[in-house]
Structures are given as structure tokens and as C-alpha cells.
Amino acid sequence: MYRLYTRPGSGGFVVEAALALTGAPFDQIDVPKKDPPDQAFLDISPLNQVPVLTLPDGQSMTESAAICILLAERHPEAGLAPAAGSAARADFLRWMAFMSSVLYPAVLRFFYARRYTADAEGVKAVKEAAITEMDRGFTVLDKALAGRDWLVGDTLSIADIYLVMLVAWHPDVERARTAWPNVERLWGKLRDDALMRKLNASHEMWPEN
Numbered sequence: 001m002y003r004l005y006t007r008p009g010s011g012g013f014v015v016e017a018a019l020a021l022t023g024a025p026f027d028q029i030d031v032p033k034k035d036p037p038d039q040a041f042l043d044i045s046p047l048n049q050v051p052v053l054t055l056p057d058g059q060s061m062t063e064s065a066a067i068c069i070l071l072a073e074r075h076p077e078a079g080l081a082p083a084a085g086s087a088a089r090a091d092f093l094r095w096m097a098f099m100s101s102v103l104y105p106a107v108l109r110f111f112y113a114r115r116y117t118a119d120a121e122g123v124k125a126v127k128e129a130a131i132t133e134m135d136r137g138f139t140v141l142d143k144a145l146a147g148r149d150w151l152v153g154d155t156l157s158i159a160d161i162y163l164v165m166l167v168a169w170h171p172d173v174e175r176a177r178t179a180w181p182n183v184e185r186l187w188g189k190l191r192d193d194a195l196m197r198k199l200n201a202s203h204e205m206w207p208e209n
């Protein structure tokens with residue numbers, strides 16, 4: 001059985017969605033924020049971050065995008081991703097890497113700004129630059145979604161859920177909803193989705209309609 005280490009409102013959101021879509025059994029541990037963290041948790045998550053997924057063979061992995069891609073690979077029937085070798089697969093891998101390497105770190109720079117400067121006066125500037133970088137990333141994704149129902153291929157994939165998780169973290173969410181109409185269109189669709197509503201009830205990623 002899988003085991004998901006997570007926390008409400010964290011990147012565990014997308015992994016929980018992926019697991020739910022596979023239908024695979026899993027249990028869930030909500031990791032308390034502790035200082036210092038438990039060594040047992042550091043052993044599986046050296047940066048003390050969630051999500052972590054422990055696989056049925058006992059191996060643990062971090063990195064939300066890698067976890068989602070692995071689940072897609074292990075449960076192809078769930079349709080979390082376009083099939084390997086399909087034309088949409090390249091887009092899927094591209095956007096999963098883009099979101100986890102450009103946007104997620106920009107979100108972290110905003111919420112953990114102190115980590116990103118040695119200058120006690122520098123926090124405000126780090127936050128401002130983080131928002132600018134988020135805006136750049138969402139502008140790219142909005143363009144990629146133009147004229148499309150889903151970010152990749154012709155159907156929902158875990159990349160769509162990853163995207164709405166990220167935009168829900170935007171510090172100025174009202175502006176986000178108007179600045180990127182294609183992202184908002186996708187998000188609006190997912191806000192009405194039964195699984196998203198269920199997950200949102202525990203993660204409180206966005207206010208209910």
C-alpha cells in the first residue's frame with residue numbers, strides 16, 4: 001500500500017488527487033510542523049518537506065512532479081498522463097517540469113522569503129521578485145492553454161490539477177483570476193469537479209463558490 005506524508009494546503013494536494021484517481025489504496029500521515037523535525041521524517045525527506053510518497057515496496061520519494069509522473073506510469077488505466085510515446089506526452093513532461101522547477105520554487109520564495117536572502121532588509125524584495133516570477137510563469141501557461149480545454153492532450157491530466165494547485169497559492173488570487181483567463185477557465189471547471197471539491201474541503205486551497 002502507498003503511504004502519503006502530507007499537510008493540508010501543501011503540495012500533497014496534487015499527490016492526493018493522483019492517488020484518488022488511480023483508486024489505489026493508500027494511507028495518509030499529516031506531518032506536524034516541528035522544530036527540530038523528527039529524524040525519522042528527515043530520513044525520507046531531507047529538506048523536511050511534504051509531499052513524500054512511500055511506495056508499496058517501502059521506498060520513499062519526494063518531489064511532487066516526479067511522484068505524479070511515477071503514479072501515472074504505474075497506473076496507466078487512471079489516465080493521469082498521456083500515454084508514453086503519444087504526441088501529448090512531450091507537452092505533459094514539459095509542463096510538469098516547468099511547473100515544478102519554475103512556479104513551485106517561485107511560490108516557495110514568496111512564502112519562505114527569509115531563506116532566500118542573507119539581508120534582513122531584503123525579504124520584501126525577495127517577495128516582490130517571487131511574485132514577478134510567478135506572474136511570468138502563469139503568463140506562459142495561460143498562453144499554452146489558449147483555445148484548449150486541458151493543458152495537454154484532449155482530456156484532464158494530473159498536469160491540470162498541478163496547475164490549479166499552483167495558481168491557488170498565488171498571493172493575489174483575485175488578480176490571478178482576471179490576469180490569466182485561460183487558467184481561470186480551467187480552474188473554474190475544476191472547482192466544480194467532485195474530487196477537487198472533496199480535496200478542497202480538507203486542504204482549503206480556495207474559497208468554495
Ligand SMILES: N[C@@H](CCC(=O)N[C@@H](CS)C(=O)NCC(=O)O)C(=O)O
Pocket residue numbers: 009010011012047048049050051062063064065100104108112
Ligand atoms: N520540490 C518539492 C517542494 C515541496 C515543498 O516545498 N513543500 C512545502 C509545502 S507545499 C514544504 O514542505 N515546506 C516546508 C519547508 O520547506 O520547510 C516538491 O515539488 O515536492
